[in-house]
Amino acid sequence: MSDKVYKKIEVVGCSDESVENAVALAVAKASQSVRGLSWFEVKEIRGSVRDAKPVEWQVTLDLGFKLD
Amino acid sequence: MSDKVYKKIEVVGCSDESVENAVALAVAKASQSVRGLSWFEVKEIRGSVRDAKPVEWQVTLDLGFKLD
Amino acid sequence: MSDKVYKKIEVVGCSDESVENAVALAVAKASQSVRGLSWFEVKEIRGSVRDAKPVEWQVTLDLGFKLD
Amino acid sequence: MSDKVYKKIEVVGCSDESVENAVALAVAKASQSVRGLSWFEVKEIRGSVRDAKPVEWQVTLDLGFKLD
Amino acid sequence: MSDKVYKKIEVVGCSDESVENAVALAVAKASQSVRGLSWFEVKEIRGSVRDAKPVEWQVTLDLGFKLD
Amino acid sequence: MSDKVYKKIEVVGCSDESVENAVALAVAKASQSVRGLSWFEVKEIRGSVRDAKPVEWQVTLDLGFKLD
Amino acid sequence: MSDKVYKKIEVVGCSDESVENAVALAVAKASQSVRGLSWFEVKEIRGSVRDAKPVEWQVTLDLGFKLD
Amino acid sequence: MSDKVYKKIEVVGCSDESVENAVALAVAKASQSVRGLSWFEVKEIRGSVRDAKPVEWQVTLDLGFKLD
Amino acid sequence: MSDKVYKKIEVVGCSDESVENAVALAVAKASQSVRGLSWFEVKEIRGSVRDAKPVEWQVTLDLGFKLD
Amino acid sequence: MSDKVYKKIEVVGCSDESVENAVALAVAKASQSVRGLSWFEVKEIRGSVRDAKPVEWQVTLDLGFKLD
Amino acid sequence: MSDKVYKKIEVVGCSDESVENAVALAVAKASQSVRGLSWFEVKEIRGSVRDAKPVEWQVTLDLGFKLD
Amino acid sequence: MSDKVYKKIEVVGCSDESVENAVALAVAKASQSVRGLSWFEVKEIRGSVRDAKPVEWQVTLDLGFKLD
DSSP: OOOEEEEEEEEEEEESSOHHHHHHHHHHHHHTTOSOEEEEEEEEEEEEEETTEEEEEEEEEEEEEEOO | OOOEEEEEEEEEEEESSOHHHHHHHHHHHHHTTOSOEEEEEEEEEEEEEETTEEEEEEEEEEEEEEOO | OOOEEEEEEEEEEEESSOHHHHHHHHHHHHHTTOSOEEEEEEEEEEEEEETTEEEEEEEEEEEEEEOO | OOOEEEEEEEEEEEESSOHHHHHHHHHHHHHTTOSOEEEEEEEEEEEEEETTEEEEEEEEEEEEEEOO | OOOEEEEEEEEEEEESSOHHHHHHHHHHHHHTTOSOEEEEEEEEEEEEEETTEEEEEEEEEEEEEEOO | OOOEEEEEEEEEEEESSOHHHHHHHHHHHHHTTOSOEEEEEEEEEEEEEETTEEEEEEEEEEEEEEOO | OOOEEEEEEEEEEEESSOHHHHHHHHHHHHHTTOSOEEEEEEEEEEEEEETTEEEEEEEEEEEEEEOO | OOOEEEEEEEEEEEESSOHHHHHHHHHHHHHTTOSOEEEEEEEEEEEEEETTEEEEEEEEEEEEEEOO | OOOEEEEEEEEEEEESSOHHHHHHHHHHHHHTTOSOEEEEEEEEEEEEEETTEEEEEEEEEEEEEEOO | OOOEEEEEEEEEEEESSOHHHHHHHHHHHHHTTOSOEEEEEEEEEEEEEETTEEEEEEEEEEEEEEOO | OOOEEEEEEEEEEEESSOHHHHHHHHHHHHHTTOSOEEEEEEEEEEEEEETTEEEEEEEEEEEEEEOO | OOOEEEEEEEEEEEESSOHHHHHHHHHHHHHTTOSOEEEEEEEEEEEEEETTEEEEEEEEEEEEEEOO
């Protein structure tokens, strides 16, 4: 009855603005090729620096979706 | 003289908006039953997805408070 | 040709506002004494609580820069 | 709307029979003092040995429940 | 001669009954889209609770298979 | 027969003197509100510095006790 | 008075049936060469797959015993 | 502007010769089905032994590539 | 010339007094059956509690020695 | 207002006597070249053995200090 | 039928030349006292430095072999 | 007598050729500004890919040296 199987994929979203935006970008992009995304897990937050400022937020996350 | 004992509890705050808001919610809620909260530690950031967008930020955190 | 050596230092940025702001502060401060910062890695997010609210975001991060 | 706060507690269930039974015991026991348990996470599996046989399964788990 | 390349995918199997059954379900489901599965690694065991009983075992596992 | 359930709580003991003393303080304090403590596990050792000397030992530990 | 020294060894038990059986096999086998086994700790659960089914449970565990 | 999304896959390369060669094999193999590989991360190094010699290097690695 | 092989064994020393004493006991005991111990690494510190006091320090450590 | 940046350095203190003494030595030595040390975090405890006794305690620790 | 028990031992191989050579030395040495080694797992890679050059590769590894 | 204090710094060496070469480059570079390097610890191995081949080995390592 409750037997279900999910798959997880690992992606990295990159944004100029914030951690939350990098996650949203990765989720939106992955939704183009995978149906039924249902959760994400943040695994790593890093970024690049230019002129003494953080200029890119790179967020590694796992995305989970149900296998039909 | 500096002998003190703190206790830590683990909570999960959920917010539609951001990581920072999920932490604030968890801290506010825990303050209703525990006196003297003094610090938090973020342990895990995850969330749920609907219609190709992150719709909930679930932040697991430890909260520390002094035992009287 | 691609032989390069980078060094990493560990800093803690503290901000009243957000995780992103704490990182920006740490990066700006470190740039005063180190040339050529090129990336950061968030290692820990914690903070302090007062009056049932998070009042400081303390973000530990590694900063990488190229050795000339 | 989706703003919720959960608390997690850590317990150790001990059973003569199996990992699954040790979890069930811990969940049943904790339900006597906590309302609204909603999930568990297995953190460690160990046990004791007598006469060359495993005689007790000790399962450490986190239990999550909603704060009203 | 012994040069081989394997790929690993991450899935979550859910079962009402036991850890072993959740793994079997995940392996069976994944076999429908991937040829030549050869090993699994259990990464996380969790589940949900209802009426003071564990009612679902959710087992996260890596599945390995040979790339032709 | 061997069916038992234990609960674990996390505390931080602070002492001017030593790691061992910080543990003893935390155990003594926790015993005032919890019956039947039976073991501890050291999870983190840190402290503060003043005038080039360690002046406080802060030891984070888990304490286990049997649920009646 | 309570001065004791234990040694730990690492073994891998393999069973067709279940995690619990793999542990029992490893404990039984190790008891043939070591006296006074007193506890085990599960460190890793993995296995092999054939014909879309898990066909072997490989459980890595630490075994502890008292040094006379 | 800097908004990009990367995906990571996990593979295991096996070589008779060295760690470096096992990575190269895995990268070459994965390039046959994935476009635009840009980095790898070594996660585990293990191997098999025969006649008192290591005869196979099995290197688990993550491979990252840009999603178009 | 510098080719050497060391072996590591894992032991648990138990003492009424202190962490340092538990290590010394484990080292002394292990020296009765192993020649040429050269270093130790503390892996875990735990203990048991009675009458609101820590009454035993159980220190898990790795011991390294040279294979002749 | 609460905007501050701290830096962390990693040192190893070695003492014949105890863990506490090794930390004190490392803190004292580091104070000669760094101003304003404010906390330490113990990361690893190991040591060397001679004549069946631990003869040196090597404690790896992080030291934090405020950047002006 | 598939019931088997393996044992793992931990060794450190040291070589002037390379990681691969340090593993081969450890495997060869261990084969003198243990029959039927079948796999190794690299756990740590470190070494010593003299005159601005790495002069020794110290590789900690687990070795697995079947118990008869 | 055996009281010594070491400091550790974290660097990343990059080489076209091998893991061993990346370590050697990092050690050589760091020796230009630090006296008395005595050991290294490999913490991460990663790299970049071009034309289906690994073209750079990026090795993160800790370097230890004695404080005078």
